[in-house]
Amino acid sequence: MLKIENLNVFYGGIHALRGISLEVPDRKIISLIGANGAGKSTTLKAIMGLVPKSEGKVAFDEKDITSAQTKDIVGSGIVLCPEGRRVFPDLTIAENLTLGAYLRKDKEQIKKDKQWVYELFPRLLEREWQLAGTLSGGEQQMLAVGRAIMSKPKLLMLDEPSLGLAPLVVKDIFSIIRQINDAGVNILLIEQNAKAALEIADHAYVMETGSITLSGTGKELLASDLVKKAYLGE
The missing domain is CATH 3.40.50.300 (P-loop containing nucleotide triphosphate hydrolases)
Incomplete structure (x- = not known):
């Protein structure tokens, strides 16, 4: 690998x-x-x-x-989830996740992967339209990992x-x-x-x-x- x-x-x-x-x-x-x-x-x-x-x-x-x-x-x-989370603070959870899939074209699979992220991190689904900068440290870390997953x-x-x-x-x-x-x-x-x-x-x-x-x-x-x-x- x-x-x-x-x-x-x-x-x-x-x-x-x-x-x-x-x-x-x-x-x-x-x-x-x-x-x-x-x-x-x-x-x-x-x-x-x-x-x-x-x-x-x-x-x-x-x-x-x-x-x-x-x-x-x-x-x-290969995808790096960096130290310090580095989420986009002025974008929502959903927008951060969408940006994680920036290089991808497979729209149907992108939807499935976003659903998987929400299954892994139910708290992100509950706050899908909340700005990332207003999340707690733990929630931002969840979002950072979820965004990385969206790159497949x-x-x-x-x-x-x-x-x-x-x-x-x-x-x-x-x-x-x-x-x-x-x-x-x-x-x-x-x-x-x-x-x-x-x-x-x-x-x-x-x-x-x-x-x-x-x-x-x-x-x-x-x-x-x-x-x-x-x-x-x-």
């Missing part, structure tokens, strides 16, 4: 990604954990073509997309979906991530809530200062003394 090999990114004189390699196999949830500044968000931006790569290769469905433009990467089926992704990349949310909302978001994956959408998840990220992950990677320092199944990393000490507060 997605394969990254020896990816390097520089911000000025800062070596932000140092030869990272990782894979997102078909129908899996892959989590990427690490402290602030470890390079997690940069990894997603590099995949999307939002930051220049100095070295390395990104392949999706066995096609080289290393130098592809962002709109073409989205068209190929093969691979959905989520950057800190639980950031700043109440524990009950976080639980709902992670349950829905699992449902989205069960429906056939691959997931690459960046998350500072390491415990939640590892519990949901089929496979996970630990990043430190631009490098991948550890990888394994979610269960293996949950049991790792190094991970427990550094990220789980044990």
